[in-house]
Amino acid sequence: MSPSALPYRPHNHDACVAQALTEARTICQQHNARLTPTRERVLELIWQSHKPLGAYDVLAVLAADGHNAAPPTVYRALDFLQQHGLVHRIASLNAFVGCTHTDKKHHGLFLICRCCGNVLELTAPGVSDAVQNAAADEAFQPDNMTIEVSGTCPGCTSDTTHD
Amino acid sequence: MSPSALPYRPHNHDACVAQALTEARTICQQHNARLTPTRERVLELIWQSHKPLGAYDVLAVLAADGHNAAPPTVYRALDFLQQHGLVHRIASLNAFVGCTHTDKKHHGLFLICRCCGNVLELTAPGVSDAVQNAAADEAFQPDNMTIEVSGTCPGCTSDTTHD
């Protein structure tokens, strides 16, 4: 998905997966980190799915690939990808999505459609600031924030058929 | 914990648990809902712990009580308590805390101390509004939001000993 595309708008998804992988390679080079075949494949699978993918979903595809993988393989790859900001974990779904803002330092805000399951990641600096202020009022030093909003996306508000 | 107390300040915790239970009884009466012994006991346990309590932690205490409970017992009680706004689930911890704002309609914001494990719930209307605006910009209709901030609480910033 290119940065300007929305998950529920038609787009050339193969191209956006390819772009995400290219960016990931660049980022890993910059971080001096190794985007090994397993890690790259996991990232690809997460990107291919527009919707959050569970660790065991990834595992199932790897198995179908012929890769005799066990859970630690997947969780390790996911940890790596998270550490380098390439995927995010959605705590309320126990699932993972590709990061669509690898370029910017950000705290993600996720809009999760209950109806179609798509997730849109926003950077929403206004929200970050509001949270920072609320924390500061309590003399609390934040270092990580989880902001997940579930509801209905524009596609599902208007349509009767859903992805 | 009385509404004005902070979890990391010393206070008469027995009294605040008792107050929470009294409020819960009132709320359930208003909702025409039954705060059965099991449900009340689960609520009490969650309140007695200042820190988020996992479902299986609750289960263990029930077992120690002599109550031969199985996981569904606990999860059902927790579902009930959540539905009536008496407890919140912290998605990033898979754990539950007593709601400290049962009086107001609110979307909770949780400050979770990585160091001592205490959680402070805020109402933070500014944050809610900022999230609403961000969602509205995307034509997204929110119906539930999870906002969890982990970091360091004032007690742990200054102290060397922690609860």
Add this chain to the structure above:
DNA sequence: TAGAATTTGCAACATTATAACATTAGCAAA
């Protein structure tokens, strides 16, 4: 009190995640 609805008990199971330890791959210095 009889019937309906809610709540609980209980057993099995499903899903998500981690621990512990052995093995292999990549890479640099002797």
Add this chain to the structure above:
DNA sequence: TTTGCTAATGTTATAATGTTGCAAATTCTA
């Protein structure tokens, strides 16, 4: 080119969290 180091992966087992389905008991209501 071997040796030794570190990072990465394989493998097995298990822990932790959460759900389904159905029967029994309790509570409400007419």
